[in-house]
Amino acid sequence: MQKIIILDFGSQTTQLIGRRLRELDTFCEIMPYNKFPKDDKDVIGVILSGSPYSVYDPEAFQCDLSDIRGRLPILGICYGAQYMSHIWGGKVEPAGSREYGRQNLTKVDGRSPLFKDIDMGAQVWMSHGDTITRIPEGARVIASTATVENAAYEIDDKVWGVQFHPEVFHSLCGTQLLKNFVVDICGSRQEWSAANFVETTVQELKAQLGNDRVILGLSGGVDSSVAAVLLSKAIGNRLTCIFVDHGMLRKNEFSDVMRDYEGLGLNVIGVDASEKFFKDLEGVTEPEKKRKIIGRDFVEVFNAEAKKITDAKWLAQGTIYPDRIESLNITGKVIKSHHNVGGLPEEMHLSLCEPLKWLFKDEVRRVGRQLNIPEHLIGRHPFPGPGLAVRILGAITPEKVQVLQEADDIFIRALRNWKTDDGDILYNKIWQAGAILLSEVKSVGVMGDERTYENPVALRAVTSTDAMTADWAHLPYELMAQVSTDIINKVKGVNRVCYDISSKPPSTIEWE
Numbered sequence: 207m208q209k210i211i212i213l214d215f216g217s218q219t220t221q222l223i224g225r226r227l228r229e230l231d232t233f234c235e236i237m238p239y240n241k242f243p244k245d246d247k248d249v250i251g252v253i254l255s256g257s258p259y260s261v262y263d264p265e266a267f268q269c270d271l272s273d274i275r276g277r278l279p280i281l282g283i284c285y286g287a288q289y290m291s292h293i294w295g296g297k298v299e300p301a302g303s304r305e306y307g308r309q310n311l312t313k314v315d316g317r318s319p320l321f322k323d324i325d326m327g328a329q330v331w332m333s334h335g336d337t338i339t340r341i342p343e344g345a346r347v348i349a350s351t352a353t354v355e356n357a358a359y360e361i362d363d364k365v366w367g368v369q370f371h372p373e374v375f376h377s378l379c380g381t382q383l384l385k386n387f388v389v390d391i392c393g394s395r396q397e398w399s400a401a402n403f404v405e406t407t408v409q410e411l412k413a414q415l416g417n418d419r420v421i422l423g424l425s426g427g428v429d430s431s432v433a434a435v436l437l438s439k440a441i442g443n444r445l446t447c448i449f450v451d452h453g454m455l456r457k458n459e460f461s462d463v464m465r466d467y468e469g470l471g472l473n474v475i476g477v478d479a480s481e482k483f484f485k486d487l488e489g490v491t492e493p494e495k496k497r498k499i500i501g502r503d504f505v506e507v508f509n510a511e512a513k514k515i516t517d518a519k520w521l522a523q524g525t526i527y528p529d530r531i532e533s534l535n536i537t538g539k540v541i542k543s544h545h546n547v548g549g550l551p552e553e554m555h556l557s558l559c560e561p562l563k564w565l566f567k568d569e570v571r572r573v574g575r576q577l578n579i580p581e582h583l584i585g586r587h588p589f590p591g592p593g594l595a596v597r598i599l600g601a602i603t604p605e606k607v608q609v610l611q612e613a614d615d616i617f618i619r620a621l622r623n624w625k626t627d628d629g630d631i632l633y634n635k636i637w638q639a640g641a642i643l644l645s646e647v648k649s650v651g652v653m654g655d656e657r658t659y660e661n662p663v664a665l666r667a668v669t670s671t672d673a674m675t676a677d678w679a680h681l682p683y684e685l686m687a688q689v690s691t692d693i694i695n696k697v698k699g700v701n702r703v704c705y706d707i708s709s710k711p712p713s714t715i716e717w718e
């Protein structure tokens with residue numbers, strides 16, 4: 207299949223470039239800046255991403271483009287454009303003032319195929335500290351803004367550089383520009399679609415798996431659910447799914463999701479292991495310790511169940527593309543350890559099968575719809591593997607989980623019932639929401655004639671596109687008032703409700 211290679215120089219928006227290309231029904235792969243796949247005959251074009259570095263930084267990422275130049279169309283974005291100027295006879299210098307934010311194109315060269323159907327005045331988004339003061343040898347300027355003369359350049363119908371970011375939402379002409387590059391210049395046949403993906407993946411899985419038996423761990427989330435339905439379409443009941451209840455799922459989630467899975471015709475074993483998890487978590491308050499215990503117990507329970515399926519040859523996982531991209535972790539710091547299903551014991555000799563490994567999250571949802579998975583499963587908010595355990599501050603008990611489940615259920619129901627102006631529901635406009643029980647904090651309240659001394663619950667709702675950054679959702683006051691009243695009136699043990707108005711960074715989405 208045709209593909210575009212995106213060379214990653216460490217920009218925060220590299221993945222976004224990938225998603226934009228997929229929206230143009232074009233397959234793309236994100237590779238580290240110095241790992242261009244030389245012998246891949248399917249590559250039809252190359253994009254160089256932005257970078258947190260200046261081309262003059264001693265640590266700046268450099269790569270050899272001599273083998274690509276002239277052979278394949280290249281589009282450099284921001285640092286990508288500056289880097290090409292730097293190495294091909296142009297000049298990059300610190301911008302007098304940082305060139306940041308919204309700008310409009312004041313000059314557009316209509317002869318350039320990159321700017322087809324893009325008019326003067328189009329809005330673009332700049333974000334750089336350096337600027338190109340001299341374009342590369344043989345290049346010509348094809349777009350300018352009031353403050354950035356060399357906003358875009360072209361060399362010989364083969365190389366293009368733009369100092370703005372066409373991939374971000376605020377570059378209103380960005381989709382058109384990327385389409386011009388991908389479809390007109392690189393010649394993409396736009397053959398990457400959900401229907402096509404399902405058809406070819408089912409064929410590939412049939413060929414890969416033959417008559418083998420496969421085990422898959424379901425979490426109730428969209429990735430593992432879509433992976434399971436895809437696999438069952440390929441191999442039917444030779445797929446066995448295992449769904450572990452650690453006791454810290456949402457209210458009624460285990461039974462509701464089991465019912466959904468059975469409705470989808472999946473062969474699922476539900477394991478209620480809550481007692482073991484609660485016992486092992488007794489008295490544990492440290493967040494990382496909680497995660498480690500849950501991760502370890504999860505592997506133990508899953509393995510015990512998996513071992514019973516003695517003829518299994520494969521372990522399938524709902525790993526998606528962002529989990530695998532060898533992204534350049536500039537800071538190298540781990541903020542929180544996220545647990546995934548750990549490795550099965552080696553003696554089981556299982557091979558790994560990851561049918562969604564090329565998909566971004568929104569593509570997983572599109573594939574799910576193609577497979578007729580019900581909307582309430584596909585549109586589900588992400589939910590952390592350790593579940594409500596990381597939303598109870600302090601030690602975990604079944605009683606606290608139950609209190610939190612009730613509060614969380616009231617909040618989530620309200621979001622599902624709240625209609626927005628465009629006829630959708632508020633739940634769908636939010637990346638993720640939930641309640642947090644501040645079980646180590648107590649405050650005074652009054653109910654009827656009684657003094658209360660109970661715990662607060664914090665509500666968290668965020669907007670995001672990938673959970674890397676997030677903003678707190680600006681929920682309607684009326685909704686917050688209704689949820690607060692409902693929680694305090696109906697959930698015993700809670701006498702105060704707060705709303706978390708922190709963004710990520712500097713906070714994180716989960717409290718622990």
Ligand code: XMP
Nearest residue numbers: 543544545588589590591592673714715716
């Ligand atoms: P943070 O709290 O790091 O969360 O901003 C980012 C996203 O990751 C989810 N999350 C987890 N998912 N296991 C998971 O499977 C985990 O241990 C875990 N911790 C956080 C979180 O819900 C959010 O979507």
